[in-house]
Amino acid sequence: MSNTAQAMGHLPSGTGVCSTVPDIFYIPELIFGALVWCLVASTYVFPPNPLGWVMFVSVFCFVITFIWFFVFLCGGHRNSAGWATADFAYHGLAAFFYLSSSVTLAFITLTGPDFLGLKSYRMDISAVVFSFVNTLLYFIHTIFSANRWKTF
Template sequence: MAATATRSVGGLPSGLAICMTPPDMFYLPELVTGGLVWILVASTHVQPANPLGWVMFVSVFCFVTTLVWALVFVAGCHKNAPVWVAADFVYHALAALFYLSAGVNLAFITFVMKSADFRIYQIDIAAVVFAFTATLLYFIHAVLSSMRWKNL
């Protein structure tokens, strides 16, 4: 059990330690909120297609990338700590920026389309809430990753 919850060089976790370290404990909530945005937007009518296409791209891209990123840390495939710490910060900062833009687009479309079907309007509002929650989670993860990068 001790081998599955170890810390590698540079303070980066590996194994199940990613569930207990401050920046990395956000992987699961990021996956859940991103997955909910993906599901909620996919369950409504995609109109207008372009802004909601961006929201779908961001939610699917961030979900898949975060899942792969977490699996890399769980498997312990990160050996060069300074590069991985910097990449962790860059990815989460970029994901926060992407989710912020997607959340703003989704909120605008939801506001414009409020006269449509009330059930779809409620689903879109839930998607907006989860998009901004995902933005906050990725932002906090990026800030904590930048502090970890600074302390190397």
């Protein structure tokens, strides 16, 4: 069975998760999510409340995506339509969460205090870029998951 046929109507398991669309996006989502998490955690937190939302989103999405990836990798989904629906719903929610946290992080970076220095500013800019890249990855994953869900 080709990768395209497997991606459109069947949920992959095992190593198929690493070679089919949209599941090939799991690894980059985890990498960029961890980068956002580490960069935001290593900078001065001011103001704490909006950056708390950014940390929540990055940690929540990292943990759930890792669990989701592990379930698919082990074949725990049993190729049912309910899992395809849940995959589409989760990635849509994650894309929305990441978009809201990316905009918040960009706003806080632009209006943050000047006393933090250039190094902290560069780390914040990097976190913003990686956050928007992860938003794009989750959005693309959502679109391909919706296509797979429709063909199920």
